[in-house]
Amino acid sequence: MASVPTQIALLTRAPGGADSTCDPDLPTAPWQFDAVPGQPLPAPTYGAGASRQDPVPADAPVQQQIPAQYRLLPADELDRRIRTARQTLGSRVTILGHAYQRDEIVQYADFVGDSFQLAQQSQQHPEAEFVVFCGVHFMAETADLLTTDDQPVILPNLAAGCSMADMADIDAVQACWEQLEAVYGTEPDADGRVPVIPVTYMNSAANLKGFCGEHGGIVCTSSNAREVLEWAFERGQRVLFFPDQHLGRNTAKAMGVDVADMPLWDPRKPRGGNSEESLRDARVVLWRGWCSVHQRFTVDQIAQARAKNPDVRVIVHPECPMEVVDAADEAGSTRYIQLAIDAAQPGEAFAVGTEINMVRRLADTRPDLTIECLDPVVCPCSTMYRIHPAYLAWVLESLVEGRVVNQVSVDPVVAGHARTAVERMLAVGA
Template structure:
């Protein structure tokens, strides 16, 4: 039997006890095994609704952690490759976030609320929850930040600088931002700052440049350029559309046959869209891959599933179960639930 056949057989045996979410940037082999595929927001929402006893999360570690934070009592979350991390999430710790909040407070009399990107670890999410803040994703950052601005607050946004500044531009407050560097220094000064931006980044999305976009436009006059908001500010400003992975997918899926798209996000996802919509021209701006997402393969997924079967039969320990310490989980859950509540209103 192939690994895929073994995986299918275990899925059939476990039935509704098991669910396998996978992020859009996972490999085709993993997407083929998934019960649902999405970006980090969709996966968090779908995971919060599932009643499956075992969630085997195919994504990077912060996503599996978020599923564990939102899990219902008795639900178990497994991560087939614990070494699949996110360099951006590594760019801030709760300790640094506390220091940044303290420094930001010297620049404004407004209360500062942390908004942390989903791409962060449990300690940073817990920091946000503890200080009245929320998690956001690239699809809802503007709505979450606006919620706190409307209440007269300033926002400390972390860890992605590009998502922060692109969100600020969208909300018309790009000039009222201050960058805080990782050695806890203020890099720019603004009057009445409304957003303090941490200087983390995603190397996959920072790769895209204006020159690459010009080349794509020169190759096809009707080419539309769509990019992820983790791209650099000038790239987002030059693109025709900017949106989260799900928003990019929706825009392309809904476009008429014959449309041409140059896409600025992870290559495997762009490639899969090009195969799915052969009646449209869909080209990657560069072949920029998230190697972290590629670390999970069918063999590792199968080991996770076999550990569930063994656990059911003999009570043996689950392989790579995601455990978030209580003291972090409660505050991190508050931050995630605030995001879900703001989005429902």
């Protein structure tokens, strides 16, 4: 498999082509998008490599320019300084890394996993004075919910966001809720089930998790979405699922819910663009949101992989569109994919539909297997790339000097409700 920079160079099928939705300049240093003292504040951006179809909210965080010494350091010197600071801090700091992170960051993590695993890990290190979260903003917020009050959670680059998470905001969700209440009312049925239970994917802001906690709802991840929906159906007549439509649709369909009973809610339209009748018949109301990386995978790519090798085993993430999940052999979370590769017999071949850094890392760890990414035009999780070793060196050396930078803190009132929703999820398990 080609290196990530080589594959990133293939991001566009043709320069300026109509089907080109990704920016090919991902390897460029991310600090070019940061705020520079004395200059006008730049517009928020997901950065190079992001889908051009994903607008960034005006209130998205912007990272302040880090000191020039870090931006100018060569890779080997950054590595030396990170390791020195890490050794100096010892058990005072825990570094968590998402599986989609670049290798240059993953190598320093004490634990690497998906969002559910990292949420669990956030609770399991009360001895650490600091938690450095190498992921994206909503993940750091969740870690802040689950760590102790005196454990600062640090995100090396505050501009590391998530386009999917930004597709649902608290004002739009509250407006949706009020419209649903107008259709469903608020009284439970004869079995005590309320009209609707809100379920938010982990890939959402803390205030949306708080909304769920306050309204009897819960959080899910791709690892435990089925168990969470079962929990919700026991308590509610239907579910409002946001922000990722594909995870909600694929999970509910696998549980036997008819696709016709899962209307799509477009927050830009009255009643989400649905009739009252379709909403009344709904079992799951799906928010119009998606992951730009996983939405790129197609049925044609699966057909091409099978034409190349009829014995290939196709595994995709449940954030992929329904027709892709249906065409694949299996669908599962980041952790599911990892375990499937771990258990594979030498000589097996896999075509994997998920983020390229993870696919390449799986291929590197199992050279006895054939592991390829389904998408030949790689569109990585660009916001994960905002966590560059220069930012990690900066936050770690700041801790050595006694300064906490880039702390992510959730409002105490929001945190109380959000913690309720997350703890309900953790009680359900994976």
